[in-house]
Amino acid sequence: MINMKSYHICTNCVMDTTDPNIIFDEKGVCERCNQYYSQILPSWNKGNGHDEELKKILNKIKKDGEGRSYDCLLGLSGGFDSSYMLHFAIKELGLRPLVFHVDAGWNTPFAEENIAKMVTKLGVELKVEKINWDEERDFQLAYFKSGVPHLDIPQDLAFVAVLDNFAKKNGLKYILNGGNISTEVIVNPQSWGYWGTDMKHNKDIISRFGTVPMKTYPFTSVFKRKILLPYVYGIKVVKLLNYVPYIKKEAEDLLKKEYGWTPYPQKHFESYMTKFIEGYWLPERFGYDVRRPQLSSLILTEQMSRDEALKRLENSALTNEESKELFDRIALMLEITTDELKSYLEMPHKTYKDYKHQDYLFGLGSKVMYWLKLDKLIRI
Template sequence: MRNYQICTNCVMDTSDSAIVFDEKGICDHCKNYYDNTLPSWHTDERGMHELTIMVDKIKKEGEGKDFDCIIGMSGGIDSSFLVYIAKEQLGLRPLVFHVDAGWNSQIAVNNIERIVDKLGLDLYTHVIDWEEMKDLQLSFFKSGVPHIDTPQDHAFFATMYNFASKYNVKYILTGANYSTECVRNPVEWMYYQSDSIQLKDIHKKFGTKPLKQYPITKILWHKIYLPYIKGIKVIRPLNNVPYIKQEAMKLLKEKFGWQPYPQKHFESRFTKFYESYWLPKKFGYDVRRVQYSSLILTNQMTREEAIEKLKHPPYDDETIHQDFEFIANKLGITNEELASYFNAPNKTYKDYASQESIYKVGAKMLKWLGIERAGKR
């Protein structure tokens, strides 16, 4: 056990057991941002020039096709703003791609429909087999690991990669960005969702149904084969343009009637329950520290504002019991069974088979090549 400490610059603290502080009390998350991310992150003319070159390639390769790229859309702020930017400012013809894992909030559904309809875009929705999804999510609850959102996240990008590979779509645009995500969740909080070895191991130990329809991707397939053999590229346009969260929300509200969420990622009712209640109450991991620290570093929130917000629980005391019951009912179990998983001993990703060594080597290579400047550690 180590003495409690909080960064003097952001709000990351020793709930991240791997955090390191310098003599001024500034954490390594901040150091990585200032040393690696900020110097090479350009949202001015340089960033726009890079993006323009890429957009020209996308348009040229998309000539004569129904669409020139695909954009994964959840209804959250990042993906919603990206769809607007792609169509209205960059002149692209994206196919809006949505994966329904069974947990969409009504607000998310409304947000997606409003933006797609008003921009005149086509929406492709892939629905994950619910019985398999439910069984896999219950497996993760039973496993005792903190990253119980893995089945949903894995399905999202596996489905999109499979679609791009099957139909030879060369460009996938994603809302991932440095502006609101320059600090990443520690790996002990949220282990790599794309690790198919761990996903299969947990399901093998705790699952009851075979995964016949559930989409599974493998790291070497989507990190090596797709980009370097098939030429499918993942583009992050929000890193090349000015992206201020509150300004983007204001624009989307005015143009589309877009509705905000209480917290980042709350477009999914499962993720809302997981990030606001399960993680902080069972494991002591409050993802708001990561989210607020990103906004502090990018000058969108003061440290004082973040500290004040963190004084209050991330979940609503009045409705958490309803949310708990909703999750249990949706998964086909009793409140008592869900509570038993909550009270069971905590486990980590290290308790199950994984490809952690491959991820560590890959992360070092991506940083060395300058491809990725923010990441888990």
């Protein structure tokens, strides 16, 4: 938890010393803000001035898709960004995406309803791949048993692996991604998570705490994602929302009006597991509030005032009643007692360093790709 004697919060956004590696300048502004103003904003320009770049990308996608039923692949989680990305791709860009949903078993009813509303109104086919529930449940439980904070890895790993494999198998060269600078320019601090594609790390946690053989689980690796996918198979992950002005409030209003789409109280709350991890587990166990980077992104992109963000942070993401109900639900879905789940909440904190890992290789690879301008944040 936070040591209040040394506690500091950025004077510009709401990032604070729950990120132990945060650095402030003499004015109390964090390095994340300074990076945004000096390196990202000048190139991105809030999505303005990229018309020619966007046109070139769209022409390439459409040309490569000529004669095919689809020209790209779009993963639809039911969450906000992917839902708007679907509307944007079809209605505003004229693309023909194959819409794909990866069902890891944690969908909320709101997510199911929002997905159905979108695909029905747009008249598109939805392909769904269900992850083996015994493997998903056991993999997720293994991460709880490990004591680390990066509990989102099992779900996220399945999502990206399934999409990558499907694109490769079906000859689709473009995967549309709803990720964007406008609402995600401040990402979670590295100290709050870890590389999901470090298979040495995943295998160690599974070998120590897993009980179900992972015969069908869709794993992937950093080598597959960063090297094989783009440079051998020619499959590109494209973030088209970075090429246009993307305002969250305007996009949300459009989704509600055009599709009857139901907003979530918080980003990523379309999944019971993610809602539990981000709304309860991380704040309660580690003191990490993922709303800080989310709200800080909106502050930097001038979609929210700092005062409004601070006011939102005065209250917990979930009420006591919501927390208890969700705690009981997750224990039931994991097929353990609430007492067992509580024991993992109260166990000593662990990090990736307590298990086998290849962080040194990931760090080196990240630096190399940055130097070669292959994986820079400011590249849109």
